Amino acid sequence: MGWETVLYSVLAGVVTAPILIKLFYPHFLTDARFILKSLPITKLERNIKNNVSIITRFIQQAAARPDRRFLMFEEEVYTYRQMDRWSNRVGHFFHGQGPRAGETVAIFMLNEPAYLAVFLGLSKLGTTSALLNSNLRSKSLLHCFNVSGAKNLIVGKEEALRSAILEILPELQQQGVTVWVLGDQVQENGLLPLEERVEAASGEPIPEELRADIKMKDIMAYIYTSGTTGLPKAAKVSYARMVYASMFFGLSGATKDDVVYCALPLYHSAALCIGLAGTVETGCTWVLRRKFSASKFWDDCRKYNVTVVQYIGELLRYLCAQPKRANDKDNQVWGALGNGLRPEVWSEFQERFGVSDVVEFYAATEGNVGFVNVLQKFGAIGYASPLMRKLRPCNFVKYDVATGEPIRDENGWCIETKPGENGLVIAPITQRTFFDGYAGKKALSEKKILRDVFKKGDGYFNSGDVLFMDTDYFVYFVDRLGDTFRWKGENVATTEVSQVLSEHEPIQEANVYGVKIPGYDGRAGMASIIVRPDHSLDLPKLYEHVAQYLPPYAVPRFLRMQQAIDVTGTFKQKKVASVEEGFDPRQVSDPLYFMDTSSKTYRPVDQDLYDKIIKGEVTVN
Numbered sequence: 090m091g092w093e094t095v096l097y098s099v100l101a102g103v104v105t106a107p108i109l110i111k112l113f114y115p116h117f118l119t120d121a122r123f124i125l126k127s128l129p130i131t132k133l134e135r136n137i138k139n140n141v142s143i144i145t146r147f148i149q150q151a152a153a154r155p156d157r158r159f160l161m162f163e164e165e166v167y168t169y170r171q172m173d174r175w176s177n178r179v180g181h182f183f184h185g186q187g188p189r190a191g192e193t194v195a196i197f198m199l200n201e202p203a204y205l206a207v208f209l210g211l212s213k214l215g216t217t218s219a220l221l222n223s224n225l226r227s228k229s230l231l232h233c234f235n236v237s238g239a240k241n242l243i244v245g246k247e248e249a250l251r252s253a254i255l256e257i258l259p260e261l262q263q264q265g266v267t268v269w270v271l272g273d274q275v276q277e278n279g280l281l282p283l284e285e286r287v288e289a290a291s292g293e294p295i296p297e298e299l300r301a302d303i304k305m306k307d308i309m310a311y312i313y314t315s316g317t318t319g320l321p322k323a324a325k326v327s328y329a330r331m332v333y334a335s336m337f338f339g340l341s342g343a344t345k346d347d348v349v350y351c352a353l354p355l356y357h358s359a360a361l362c363i364g365l366a367g368t369v370e371t372g373c374t375w376v377l378r379r380k381f382s383a384s385k386f387w388d389d390c391r392k393y394n395v396t397v398v399q400y401i402g403e404l405l406r407y408l409c410a411q412p413k414r415a416n417d418k419d420n421q422v423w424g425a426l427g428n429g430l431r432p433e434v435w436s437e438f439q440e441r442f443g444v445s446d447v448v449e450f451y452a453a454t455e456g457n458v459g460f461v462n463v464l465q466k467f468g469a470i471g472y473a474s475p476l477m478r479k480l481r482p483c484n485f486v487k488y489d490v491a492t493g494e495p496i497r498d499e500n501g502w503c504i505e506t507k508p509g510e511n512g513l514v515i516a517p518i519t520q521r522t523f524f525d526g527y528a529g530k531k532a533l534s535e536k537k538i539l540r541d542v543f544k545k546g547d548g549y550f551n552s553g554d555v556l557f558m559d560t561d562y563f564v565y566f567v568d569r570l571g572d573t574f575r576w577k578g579e580n581v582a583t584t585e586v587s588q589v590l591s592e593h594e595p596i597q598e599a600n601v602y603g604v605k606i607p608g609y610d611g612r613a614g615m616a617s618i619i620v621r622p623d624h625s626l627d628l629p630k631l632y633e634h635v636a637q638y639l640p641p642y643a644v645p646r647f648l649r650m651q652q653a654i655d656v657t658g659t660f661k662q663k664k665v666a667s668v669e670e671g672f673d674p675r676q677v678s679d680p681l682y683f684m685d686t687s688s689k690t691y692r693p694v695d696q697d698l699y700d701k702i703i704k705g706e707v708t709v710n
């Protein structure tokens with residue numbers, strides 16, 4: 090073939106390529122736009138390869154722009170340099186106390202600047218932080234602390250946190266745990282005041298040798314998630330995972346000049362991984378709030394000149410539910426970044442508050458599959474064309490609605506769904522798409538892994554989430570399967586609730602699931618209960634029991650008194666039929682009860698109460 094022929098073929102190719110592409114692969118342009126918008130991922134994958142952790146990035150940012158604001162909290166402002174030095178003090182102090190690289194220190198605090206100083210300081214030593222949910226009490230708290238294997242516990246200054254720890258202090262002391270407390274007046278025996286000691290420590294850099302043995306696959310934090318079984322599990326968040334999490338700010342378009350607002354708790358990955366890591370990576374300013382307040386949200390945004398807000402689905406709904414104000418659009422917020430936003434809130438939020446960009450993402454704290462809606466397709470969580478799935482593998486498979494398990498074909502393999510169908514999302518476990526797993530018994534992590542999926546010996550992470558992929562390959566969230574449901578932005582593990590209920594003497598068995606209520610995100614907890622023969626249930630006593638042993642969001646909102654609980658062939662409780670029946674007395678012949686926080690009991694659900702709840706005249710907390 091002569092040069093001329095080649096030249097002509099190339100020229101012809103240039104002319105016909107777009108036509109061919111449109112005919113045979115019509116999604117080429119969307120793919121190209123998506124890839125261009127996703128460039129930050131490439132940089133961060135390089136960081137992982139080069140062992141550049143979030144801590145390294147933080148130290149780099151503090152050196153490059155020391156006087157830039159790192160954090161604003163209430164009336165306090167901390168520059169990168171100030172936070173760097175504060176965290177050095179924490180590191181130097183704890184280094185003198187014993188914790189070494191690879192050991193774990195537990196943190197039980199509410200949102201405040203010291204949380205970040207503690208987390209960053211401990212990470213500079215290479216120690217792992219176990220981030221305890223500040224709502225936990227008694228047995229659940231002890232369990233979560235236990236699985237972390239920590240020998241040191243740092244407690245925030247609030248009275249409620251301190252008294253929760255005092256309640257379990259004898260057990261902690263028995264295990265030889267040292268308890269450190271922030272705040273001025275620490276008088277209780279067995280609690281060591283931390284603040285003055287940290288203030289007295291050196292602010293000089295922590296020697297790098299102390300964390301020299303830490304690798305990207307090592308654990309930076311334990312974040313607790315309610316999985317599909319039992320009590321909360323400590324998801325391992327590796328250094329590599331934190332680097333991945335740090336990309337979301339960049340993907341949303343945020344840069345060092347942005348001010349990002351976060352009112353989510355630091356013990357969750359939305360704040361700690363996406364928020365803190367994203368701030369460090371971009372070098373922007375983070376505004377942290379102690380606790381979310383719908384009525385103060387926009388005042389805060391104005392006060393701090395916020396440009397981007399972080400959310401979880403419920404949060405934007407609460408903002409839209411606030412009475413309209415004349416200054417609703419008086420803000421500089423251009424972007425919202427988060428997950429769980431429902432379409433009905435999406436456009437209302439954008440229009441009412443004048444926010445031009447909404448970037449939804451999907452990611453589980455421990456999962457190896459994630460999506461980001463960088464193209465801002467309305468209602469979607471991301472895009473998964475065949476090319477994208479080649480680059481970041483994941484599969485959508487058929488599942489059994491009744492059991493929540495994938496359906497297998499006659500040869501035992503999983504069956505992929507087609508665009509236009511709902512599918513359970515799973516992702517192959519590889520070196521690049523890794524699954525860090527959970528602390529404790531291997532079986533805990535193994536439960537999230539599907540084996541022999543498409544061929545003998547393969548392994549896939551089972552997200553437990555049902556997603557819908559449309560025929561243009563945009564992906565939408567549908568539901569969480571099986572034993573976990575979401576309420577008030579928290580995952581409720583039904584088995585944990587059943588376990589606590591079963592510890593109440595008159596209860597023989599409890600089946601817990603979530604029921605939909607019109608106008609509410611997620612599902613409200615319903616406990617289907619069988620009372621032991623010859624026992625009767627004292628409702629105020631039951632209320633007292635659940636309120637004591639469960640975090641507030643997990644306390645069942647409804648009770649259903651049953652004679653027998655249906656089980657499947659493998660003796661799993663059948664939840665699906667009950668879920669569909671909900672709490673409608675017309676559909677459920679069993680007696681139903683509704684949580685009454687004011688009189689601290691449960692009261693019967695009759696048609697009148699049901700109608701009021703449906704119409705929103707009675708609020709479900």
Ligand SMILES: *[C@@H]1O[C@H](CO)[C@@H](O)[C@H](O)[C@H]1NC(C)=O
Pocket residue numbers: 138139140304305
């Ligand atoms: C990163 O760390 C790993 C594990 O210690 C090591 O094998 C690798 O060579 C390091 N890469 C670079 C670029 O330093």
Ligand SMILES: *[C@@H]1O[C@H](CO)[C@@H](O)[C@H](O)[C@H]1NC(C)=O
Pocket residue numbers: 228231232235264
């Ligand atoms: C925590 O661990 C200790 C010692 O291993 C054990 O005695 C205790 O029962 C555990 N508590 C919980 C709630 O798991």
Ligand SMILES: *[C@@H]1O[C@H](CO)[C@@H](O)[C@H](O)[C@H]1NC(C)=O
Pocket residue numbers: 392393394
């Ligand atoms: C917000 O911007 C205004 C106007 O530029 C400025 O005066 C004010 O100090 C800023 N506030 C903060 C907290 O940065």
